[in-house]
Amino acid sequence: MDYFELKITCDAGMTEDAENFLVIHDIYNYFVTDPKLEADIMAEMPWLLKDERDTGDAYITVCLETAKEAEDLFGLLTENGFSVSVRGANDSEWKDNWKQFAKIVKITDTLVVKPAWLDYEPLPNEKVLELDSGAAFGTGTHETTQACARLICKYQKDQTKMLDIGTGSGILAIIGGMLGVTELVATDIDPVAVDTAKINIEKNGFSHICDVRCGDLLECVGEETFDIITANIIVDVLLILLKDVKQCLNPDGVLILSGILEERCHEILASAEENGFVLVEKIVDHDWCGLALRISDINL
Numbered sequence: 001m002d003y004f005e006l007k008i009t010c011d012a013g014m015t016e017d018a019e020n021f022l023v024i025h026d027i028y029n030y031f032v033t034d035p036k037l038e039a040d041i042m043a044e045m046p047w048l049l050k051d052e053r054d055t056g057d058a059y060i061t062v063c064l065e066t067a068k069e070a071e072d073l074f075g076l077l078t079e080n081g082f083s084v085s086v087r088g089a090n091d092s093e094w095k096d097n098w099k100q101f102a103k104i105v106k107i108t109d110t111l112v113v114k115p116a117w118l119d120y121e122p123l124p125n126e127k128v129l130e131l132d133s134g135a136a137f138g139t140g141t142h143e144t145t146q147a148c149a150r151l152i153c154k155y156q157k158d159q160t161k162m163l164d165i166g167t168g169s170g171i172l173a174i175i176g177g178m179l180g181v182t183e184l185v186a187t188d189i190d191p192v193a194v195d196t197a198k199i200n201i202e203k204n205g206f207s208h209i210c211d212v213r214c215g216d217l218l219e220c221v222g223e224e225t226f227d228i229i230t231a232n233i234i235v236d237v238l239l240i241l242l243k244d245v246k247q248c249l250n251p252d253g254v255l256i257l258s259g260i261l262e263e264r265c266h267e268i269l270a271s272a273e274e275n276g277f278v279l280v281e282k283i284v285d286h287d288w289c290g291l292a293l294r295i296s297d298i299n300l
Contacts, residue, residue, distance in 0.1 A: 004070035008060040009083040015058050016286060018082055026234060034058035107146045108153060127178050131169055131200055144232050144258040147283045147290025149175045155228060155254040155292060156181055163226040165217060166233040170197030177206035184210035187220055218244055225250045232258040242271045251295060258290040265289045
């Protein structure tokens with residue numbers, strides 16, 4: 001299938017404004033190649049070797065199905081001062097070339113996310129999550145995923161049952177399993193994401209404790225309740241989710257939310273309070289927020 005590849009050019013290390021602009025406009029399927037990010041990763045993990053390092057500008061690549069989508073986004077970006085180019089491309093080219101943007105990422109002190117096609121030798125204290133995100137969102141490189149991982153690590157306990165809403169590639173469910181969660185349910189409205197999540201969850205050895213379901217938000221959960229619920233999705237969807245999610249959380253459970261730009265965090269906190277939640281922890285990383293919430297009438 002033919003498609004259109006739109007590329008935003010940024011100075012190295014300066015992709016944040018363009019990424020935030022895309023997310024604000026509900027565009028998540030993009031890839032970043034940034035020499036500054038690569039240099040930072042190599043400085044933190046010098047045992048990773050690469051024959052040739054990237055230099056020069058950073059690029060954000062967005063793939064679009066129709067000429068109209070490409071034209072509209074091109075106009076929107078150029079009107080807002082971004083340097084943009086667009087070209088026609090073929091699906092067979094994308095299936096292989098998108099992988100060059102994937103990186104090995106250390107998301108906590110002991111958890112490393114490794115694309116399935118890259119080699120990595122873990123340190124003795126590390127656990128490696130192997131991921132092939134395919135067409136599904138979630139590679140571990142984004143601050144929102146890392147915030148969720150840190151909060152899962154802090155709030156999971158013995159015999160924890162966890163629900164991941166909008167699982168995408170399945171990365172948060174897998175992280176939950178690696179951190180000791182004993183029972184997992186992962187949901188997504190996208191059948192492609194569900195298939196991808198099933199593959200990744202099986203590859204990482206958690207299919208025996210994880211049930212992956214296709215459905216809209218909470219509709220496929222029924223009357224089940226959970227100790228931890230995670231949702232790393234856009235603010236507008238989180239605002240809808242907050243109206244109903246309380247019924248699925250155990251009285252002493254924790255609701256972990258991310259995908260929230262700091263400038264919109266007040267909307268989530270106001271809705272959380274209105275729907276019976278209290279904030280117990282907030283993580284901010286490069287303008288992105290991760291929140292841990294509890295039911296407000298529980299005194300722990």
